[in-house]
Amino acid sequence: MNVYEKDNRVILEGVSDFDPKHIFECGQCFRWHKQEDGSYTGVAKGKVINVIRIDDKIYLDNTNLEEFNSIWYNYFDLGTNYTKIKNKLKNMDKYLDTAADFGWGIRILRQDEWEMLISFIISSNNRIPMIQKAIENLSRKFGKYIGDYKGKDYYAFPTPEELNKATQEEIRACQTGFRDKYIKSTTESVIENNKNMSEYTSLSTDECIKELTKFNGVGPKVADCIALFGMTKLDTFPVDVWVKRVMQEFYVNEDMSLPKIRIYAIDKFEDLSGYAQQYLFYYARELGIGR
DNA sequence: AACCAGGATGGCT
DNA sequence: AGCCATCATGGT
Numbered sequence: 157m158n159v160y161e162k163d164n165r166v167i168l169e170g171v172s173d174f175d176p177k178h179i180f181e182c183g184q185c186f187r188w189h190k191q192e193d194g195s196y197t198g199v200a201k202g203k204v205i206n207v208i209r210i211d212d213k214i215y216l217d218n219t220n221l222e223e224f225n226s227i228w229y230n231y232f233d234l235g236t237n238y239t240k241i242k243n244k245l246k247n248m249d250k251y252l253d254t255a256a257d258f259g260w261g262i263r264i265l266r267q268d269e270w271e272m273l274i275s276f277i278i279s280s281n282n283r284i285p286m287i288q289k290a291i292e293n294l295s296r297k298f299g300k301y302i303g304d305y306k307g308k309d310y311y312a313f314p315t316p317e318e319l320n321k322a323t324q325e326e327i328r329a330c331q332t333g334f335r336d337k338y339i340k341s342t343t344e345s346v347i348e349n350n351k352n353m354s355e356y357t358s359l360s361t362d363e364c365i366k367e368l369t370k371f372n373g374v375g376p377k378v379a380d381c382i383a384l385f386g387m388t389k390l391d392t393f394p395v396d397v398w399v400k401r402v403m404q405e406f407y408v409n410e411d412m413s414l415p416k417i418r419i420y421a422i423d424k425f426e427d428l429s430g431y432a433q434q435y436l437f438y439y440a441r442e443l444g445i446g447r
Numbered sequence: 448a449a450c451c452a453g454g455a456t457g458g459c460t
Numbered sequence: 461a462g463c464c465a466t467c468a469t470g471g472t
Contacts, residue, residue, distance in 0.1 A: 183453065280454045286470070287453080333469035338455085375455045396453035413463075414454095437453080 157234070161221040166228070168214040173238035175261020176207045176214075182262050182438040183398075184385050186275055186288045187295075187313075197305065199295070200267065201227050204302050204310040209261075218305060233263050241431050248424070251406040252432060255439035262434050265385070269353035270346070271313045272386030277338050277373040279381070286331065293330035298322055316346045338373025345371060353386075361389040376415065390430035393421040401446025402436045 158169040168174075180188035180196045188198030188207075195208035195217075205228070206217040216228060229235070242260070246253040278290050291313070298314035298321065314322075320343050328336035346353070356364050364387055368379040380394035395403070395414045403417050404410055412420070425432040440446065 276453080279452095281452060281468075282454090283452045283471070328469095331470080334467075335455095335469085373455070377454060381453070394453075397451090398453070415462080441453095 159221070159224065161224075164218060164220065166216040166219055166221060166224045168216070170212060171214050171234070173242070173261055174209065174214055174232070174263060176209055178259045178261035178438065179232075179263050179265065180207075181442075182259060182434050183284070183441065184265055184434065185267065186284070186291050189288075197308075199302065199310050199312060200231060200265075202300070202302060202312040203227065204305045206305070231266055233266055236263075238263060238431075241428060242435075245425070245428055245432055245435065249406075252435065255435040258442070259435045259438040262431075262438060264388075264390070264430060264434060266388060267385050268313065269356060269382070269386040270316060272382045273342065273346075273353060273368070273371065273374070274313075274319070274339060276378045276381040276385075277342060277371075278332055278335055280335060280338075280373065280375070280378055282333070282335075290331045290333075294319070294322075294327070294332075297326065297330060316343055319343045320347045335373060338371075341372035342374070356383075357387045359387075361391050364389055365392065376418075380418070384430045384433070391422065391427045393418050393425065393429040393433045395421075396437075398437050398440045398446075399433060402440035405440075405445055 157171050160167055176196045180198070187200065188196045190196055191206070193208065195206050197204065197206045203219065203223065205219050208215050216224065219228065242256040246256050275287070275291055279287050295311040295313050298318045299311040302310045302312055324336050324340045327339050332339060356367060359367065361383060364383045365379045368374050368382050369376065374382070377394055377396060380392050383389035384392055384394060395418045400414060400417060403421065408417055408420055421432065422429050
């Protein structure tokens with residue numbers, strides 16, 4: 157990979173396994189929005205950048221080499237060889253062979269632990285466009301103003317301290333629905349116990365999920381997502397409606413319970429479970445498998 | 448208007 | 461531990 161900076165842009169040459177559509181639409185993130193030119197603009201790590209792929213080059217706009225090295229290299233998980241991961245998964249069965257080719261450019265982003273905690277609480281029994289709206293509203297209301305980019309204002313996701321200033325009513329006014337009380341309670345718990353969410357990363361996967369489930373509004377599925385997307389616990393397998401459908405379509409019986417589907421998948425995919433989940437989710441949702 | 452979405456919770460066995 | 465009924469918002 158060759159990296160260089162030009163005109164407030166960082167350009168990556170020869171990056172393999174990187175496609176913005178696959179990365180930003182495989183269900184792992186909520187703050188990246190497609191632009192008219194096919195690029196994606198999003199907020200992460202308190203910055204706003206724009207990402208587009210043209211042929212084999214990736215353009216990161218509104219940033220520089222220093223930020224790339226300190227933030228984006230890690231955020232886009234560029235130190236991981238996804239070709240190897242895909243090859244292992246593709247050799248397992250014909251379904252993953254197809255799904256990994258379909259979502260060939262997926263990378264699991266290394267996102268903020270606290271932001272994932274609140275974001276996936278909002279995700280419970282909700283629709284993705286509504287989740288995105290609620291997170292944007294919370295950020296606009298309670299997060300720091302980052303700046304203007306191409307005529308639009310952008311706001312960082314609120315810190316625990318910032319979100320703790322919001323009343324339950326104000327949280328609900330951000331379109332969080334009945335999850336307002338979960339967000340309020342979880343934020344208070346983080347503040348009152350002076351919790352540092354990044355410390356959850358050093359726990360084992362089982363311990364991490366067990367601890368996350370103690371937060372109000374965090375059940376098994378949401379804890380799996382927070383652990384996978386916020387704490388790089390790649391040996392877990394969140395089972396949502398789409399993953400349930402694709403698993404029932406390809407691997408298990410209709411009557412298998414969600415926890416059993418999860419165990420079945422982790423037994424099968426082991427330390428690559430999180431990657432497998434992403435390829436399968438993207439494949440299922442893009443193709444509408446199981447409707 | 449009924450149905451459903453990246454489910455959680457509490458009560459039951 | 462595992463299953464089940466109930467809860468709950470906003471969109472289509």
